[in-house]
Amino acid sequence: MQKTDSPFVILFICMGNICRSPTAHGVMRHKVAARGWSERVHVDSAGTHNYHPGEAPDVRSQTHARRRGYDLADLRARQMVEQDFARADLILVMDWDNLALVQALCPPYAGHKVRRLTEFCQRHDAPVVHDPYYGGDAGFEAVLDLVEDACDGVLLHVERQGRRFL
Structure with a gap:
């Protein structure tokens, strides 16, 4: 495999x-670290709208995540920018509105990178x-139930590709 x-x-x-994407960010970051992949897999999150720039995740998201062992306290909200399409290998949206907005902004070369997070769920059908x-x-x-399930599926997907970090 190529490195x-x-x-x-x-x-x-x-x-x-401030809710779903930072929750997914924190869960995935935790799962990546548990696999020892932190140097090879970078996790990020952003919003389609610039409603909460620089704000920490919603306190309720932080509280529920913390109960399951995930720390979101250091994350800060930001809006997605054009450079994200070039930088990201996989862009995972939470719902149909997010998908439509991201696809409308997406340059043709990056369309294959945009997917719904729940496409990767293994146990839940949502x-x-x-x-x-x-x-x-x-x-x-x-949110946590779906995100945990989907993040496991994303990691399997990436692992099966034999991508760059193995």
Whole structure:
């Protein structure tokens, strides 16, 4: 298998980058570290909108993630930028609106990189990761259930490709 010096970059996208995408970012970062891949796989997140630039993830997202052993405290919201399409190897969106917005911005060369996160779920059958922002605790737990499942699937996908970090 070919090795290179550039890491494999996974970018998670939701609307404001304060609930779903930072949760996925924190979960994936934890799973990558547990596999010893931190030097070979870079994880990032962003929002389609610039609603919360520089803000930490929603306190409810942080609380629920922390209960499962994931730390989101150092993450900060940002809006997706054009350079993300070139930099990322895989751009994983949370829902249909995110998908449409990202595809509308996506240059033709990068279209194959954009996927829904839930396409990688192994145990759950869900088309999207719903936004928990206006709901209660159950919504944040549902996000974590789907994200944990899908992140395992993403890592299997990347591993099966024999990509750059093996």
